[in-house]
Amino acid sequence: MNFDDTPQEAEFRxxxxxxxxANAPRQYEEExxxxxxxxxxxxxxxxxEVAKAWQKKKADAGWACLHWPKxxxxxxxxxxxxxxxxxxxxxxxxxxxxxxxGHGMCGPTMMAFAREEHKRTYLPPLASGEKVxxxxxxxxxxxxxxxxxxxxxxxxxDDWVINGQKIxxxxxxxxxxxILLTRTDPTVPKHKGLxxxxxxxxxPGVEVRPIKQASGASDFNEVYFTNVRIPDHQRLGxxxxxxxxSLTTLxxxxxxxxxxxxxxxxxxxxxxxxxxxxxxxxxxxxxVRSKLANWAVKASGLKYTSMxxxxxxxxxxxxxxxxxxxxxxxxxxxxxxxxxxxxxQGAAGVVSGEDGELAGRFQAMLLRAPGTRVEGGxxxxxxxxxxxxVLGLPGDIRVDKDVPFNKIPTRxxx
Amino acid sequence: MNFDFxxxxxxxxxxxxKFLTEKCSPKAVRIVLDGKAPYDxxxxxxxxxxxxxxxxxxEEFGGAGAGHLELCVxxxxxxxxxxxxPFSSTVYLAAEALLIAGSDTQKKKWLPAIAxxxxxxxxxxxEGKGNPSPKNVKLTAANGVLNGVKKxxxxxxxxxxxxxxxxxxxxxxxxxxxxxxxxxxxxxxxxKSLTNLDPTRGQAEITFRDCKAEPLGAAGEGWxxxxxxxxxxxxxxxxxxVGGSDxxxxxxxxxxxxxxxxxxxxxxxxxxxxxxxxxxxxxxxARSNSYYGAWALSxxxxxxxxxxxxxxxxxxxxxxxxxxxxxxxHGGMGFTWEFDCHMYYRRANAMALGLGSLSYWEDQxxxxxxxxNAA
Ligand SMILES: Cc1cc2nc3c(=O)[nH]c(=O)nc-3n(C[C@H](O)[C@H](O)[C@H](O)COP(=O)(O)OP(=O)(O)OC[C@H]3O[C@@H](n4cnc5c(N)ncnc54)[C@H](O)[C@@H]3O)c2cc1C
Numbered sequence: 001m002n003f004d005d006t007p008q009e010a011e012f013r014x015x016x017x018x019x020x021x022a023n024a025p026r027q028y029e030e031e032x033x034x035x036x037x038x039x040x041x042x043x044x045x046x047x048x049e050v051a052k053a054w055q056k057k058k059a060d061a062g063w064a065c066l067h068w069p070k071x072x073x074x075x076x077x078x079x080x081x082x083x084x085x086x087x088x089x090x091x092x093x094x095x096x097x098x099x100x101x102g103h104g105m106c107g108p109t110m111m112a113f114a115r116e117e118h119k120r121t122y123l124p125p126l127a128s129g130e131k132v133x134x135x136x137x138x139x140x141x142x143x144x145x146x147x148x149x150x151x152x153x154x155x156x157x158d159d160w161v162i163n164g165q166k167i168x169x170x171x172x173x174x175x176x177x178x179i180l181l182t183r184t185d186p187t188v189p190k191h192k193g194l195x196x197x198x199x200x201x202x203x204p205g206v207e208v209r210p211i212k213q214a215s216g217a218s219d220f221n222e223v224y225f226t227n228v229r230i231p232d233h234q235r236l237g238x239x240x241x242x243x244x245x246s247l248t249t250l251x252x253x254x255x256x257x258x259x260x261x262x263x264x265x266x267x268x269x270x271x272x273x274x275x276x277x278x279x280x281x282x283x284x285x286x287x288v289r290s291k292l293a294n295w296a297v298k299a300s301g302l303k304y305t306s307m308x309x310x311x312x313x314x315x316x317x318x319x320x321x322x323x324x325x326x327x328x329x330x331x332x333x334x335x336x337x338x339x340x341x342x343x344x345q346g347a348a349g350v351v352s353g354e355d356g357e358l359a360g361r362f363q364a365m366l367l368r369a370p371g372t373r374v375e376g377g378x379x380x381x382x383x384x385x386x387x388x389x390v391l392g393l394p395g396d397i398r399v400d401k402d403v404p405f406n407k408i409p410t411r412x413x414x
Numbered sequence: 415m416n417f418d419f420x421x422x423x424x425x426x427x428x429x430x431x432k433f434l435t436e437k438c439s440p441k442a443v444r445i446v447l448d449g450k451a452p453y454d455x456x457x458x459x460x461x462x463x464x465x466x467x468x469x470x471x472x473e474e475f476g477g478a479g480a481g482h483l484e485l486c487v488x489x490x491x492x493x494x495x496x497x498x499x500p501f502s503s504t505v506y507l508a509a510e511a512l513l514i515a516g517s518d519t520q521k522k523k524w525l526p527a528i529a530x531x532x533x534x535x536x537x538x539x540x541e542g543k544g545n546p547s548p549k550n551v552k553l554t555a556a557n558g559v560l561n562g563v564k565k566x567x568x569x570x571x572x573x574x575x576x577x578x579x580x581x582x583x584x585x586x587x588x589x590x591x592x593x594x595x596x597x598x599x600x601x602x603x604x605x606k607s608l609t610n611l612d613p614t615r616g617q618a619e620i621t622f623r624d625c626k627a628e629p630l631g632a633a634g635e636g637w638x639x640x641x642x643x644x645x646x647x648x649x650x651x652x653x654x655x656v657g658g659s660d661x662x663x664x665x666x667x668x669x670x671x672x673x674x675x676x677x678x679x680x681x682x683x684x685x686x687x688x689x690x691x692x693x694x695x696x697x698x699x700a701r702s703n704s705y706y707g708a709w710a711l712s713x714x715x716x717x718x719x720x721x722x723x724x725x726x727x728x729x730x731x732x733x734x735x736x737x738x739x740x741x742x743x744h745g746g747m748g749f750t751w752e753f754d755c756h757m758y759y760r761r762a763n764a765m766a767l768g769l770g771s772l773s774y775w776e777d778q779x780x781x782x783x784x785x786x787n788a789a
Binding site for chain 1: 415416417418419420483663667670671678679681682684686687688690691692694695698699700701702703705706708709712723724727728731773775776777779780783784787
């Protein structure tokens with residue numbers, strides 16, 4: 001057991017640190033440092049533009065998507081180097097949240113299933129942030145049950161013609177490309193009739209309608225497809241093999257999201273360290289300390305669990321279903337942490353936004369948190385994955401197994 | 415970075431598991447549980463022969479001199495097997511106290527005896543209700559003579575010697591406390607066994623009446639030494655708790671696959687699956703916190719106090735959580751004496767108290783985090 005850098009790692013760290021120090025957009029550092037889930041705001045700049053500029057700068061110097069191969073816009077780095085980079089990038093890493101779906105899910109799926117010439121064309125601008133990608137999986141009739149989707153793809157000459165609707169598509173309103181899961185055969189059991197594509201979001205017939213979220217923000221969208229044509233060479237994987245392709249995406253999604261979710265604990269600890277309650281400093285109150293300690297060990301447990309995973313990665317092991325625990329634990333934790341921070345504020349806790357305590361930091365967290373427990377797989381789905389794939393318990397009993405898709409009853413969002 | 419045990423250490427873990435599976439079956443644990451013997455003497459001898467008792471004791475004092483990471487992997491297996499031997503009191507508490515503060519003579523006298531399985535040691539700290547605190551030490555030492563009562567003392571009834579915390583001053587500060595080494599087989603001590611939550615690891619009341627004792631470490635340094643001993647033991651106990659959590663989870667999982675209700679294995683009901691998934695989550699968080707504690711312990715890092723408290727809290731919670739839900743998964747069977755579930759439930763809840771309760775360690779953790787942030 002050894003946390004020290006090897007000489008090569010230390011050298012890499014020094015080079016990364018020097019480059020970041022000379023090139024990062026320092027004028028935003030303080031705002032980024034103070035931002036937390038649900039509240040990344042730059043007062044005097046458009047965050048997407050700032051993020052794109054930083055990503056481009058990194059890409060030009062060879063620091064984008066470090067673990068991707070060089071020919072696709074990466075650096076060919078080891079998993080450990082990627083972690084070192086993230087440690088050194090610090091608050092500026094918040095800016096890459098804009099690209100998490102593209103870099104974490106779409107890119108790896110393209111790498112595994114796209115044709116070589118497409119990889120060389122599409123991956124470098126994805127890595128550099130010039131082109132943004134989205135993931136078009138969920139539908140009104142299929143979220144947890146992704147394979148329940150109904151968007152149709154029908155072959156017409158060398159093209160496929162797409163009709164249907166996607167929903168909850170994060171970033172679709174500013175995306176250039178997307179990976180799209182469709183149904184190509186409704187007469188076979190549902191997992192067998194799916195096919196994956198990638199497409200240009202500016203294609204005729206694609207309509208993106210932002211949805212206002214419960215938090216008040218609009219990060220996700222409905223996407224409608226009306227006779228959208230996708231050339232067959234943009235198919236990812238075989239016809240009918242879309243489920244397998246999507247599993248690759250979802251596996252990557254879990255480790256990308258799992259590693260990125262925050263717990264809210266550092267924010268709460270800092271807050272309690274300075275907060276005065278009616279009868280003294282919050283941090284000296286027994287009840288407060290007990291709560292903090294419970295969350296502290298969850299936060300550190302997650303941190304060291306991911307370090308163990310990184311160690312395993314560096315020995316060449318693949319990320320497994322056990323990575324589901326990150327989002328499962330952090331998702332409800334951030335919700336509880338935010339609730340507690342407001343409890344400590346008493347009646348004033350109700351005031352949100354700029355008028356609120358700490359400019360509404362915990363209020364924003366509270367309102368964003370429910371989404372964290374749903375996106376990328378709900379708590380229940382995460383527990384199923386752990387129970388079935390890690391502990392080896394039987395799968396849920398399925399009434400739709402071996403039934404042709406068009407014979408399964410479905411009911412979507414009303 | 416390499417945040418994992420080495421292949422050699424993992425091999426040692428396998429070796430310990432194999433040995434304990436053979437020599438420490440639930441049946442063997444039950445012989446002690448049912449009260450026919452205070453601990454498993456055969457097993458204790460075997461552990462000594464395997465070199466497990468002295469694994470972290472330097473060679474010059476009769477140990478294997480391997481180190482604390484090695485002790486951690488063995489601790490995990492001791493917990494997994496629910497071993498009915500005075501391992502934690504002798505190896506984590508008494509031996510660590512000697513290693514930290516013992517004179518050369520004291521080390522030479524006791525450490526080889528521990529490694530050979532010839533001496534059982536313990537720490538006599540508590541005096542009734544309450545958590546570790548200088549305030550709670552009332553037993554006095556004057557002119558090398560102890561007077562007072564300690565209870566509960568883990569494995570006190572079978573111990574050959576004890577490290578005793580005594581009051582040697584009245585300033586009201588931590589330096590009122592000093593440590594002493596007492597040969598319990600010499601005069602001046604009266605030992606009474608106490609019934610306790612986990613009979614596989616006994617508890618006793620020890621009365622000291624004008625009992626001769628030699629100082630362990632410098633006078634007035636007792637509390638500072640004790641804090642170090644408790645931190646080190648917290649990490650080692652955390653590994654026992656991690657082993658216990660894993661075993662309880664495994665028992666629950668196996669039963670869930672086996673038992674049929676409503677025409678299907680109960681492990682196919684989602685409520686049960688999710689309960690087991692949550693057990694896995696807490697066991698995993700505890701394991702990761704404990705690994706960090708192991709690293710801090712083995713390198714004597716400045717992070718040890720914080721890491722130890724985090725490992726302690728996380729592992730205590732995990733073991734209690736897994737042990738109680740293991741019974742729930744087993745239904746009525748789980749609540750019988752005949753099934754092994756209650757042995758882990760007993761051990762989990764006894765271990766949650768032994769080094770100070772959960773709320774004590776929560777308080778410690780926040781104190782330590784504040785100090786670090788202030789520094
Ligand atoms: C902020 C946010 C961003 C998102 N971004 C994207 C995106 O970019 N691209 C994309 O494709 N999708 C995205 N999603 C969609 C997301 O993946 C789905 O919302 C999610 O998988 C849940 O599906 P659902 O909404 O249909 O809920 P449902 O599946 O209808 O779930 C409703 C409830 O039923 C429970 N449930 C469902 N099935 C089971 C089961 N088998 N066992 C137990 N309980 C079950 C769920 O846990 C939940 O509590 C996003 C969602 C959110 C909230």
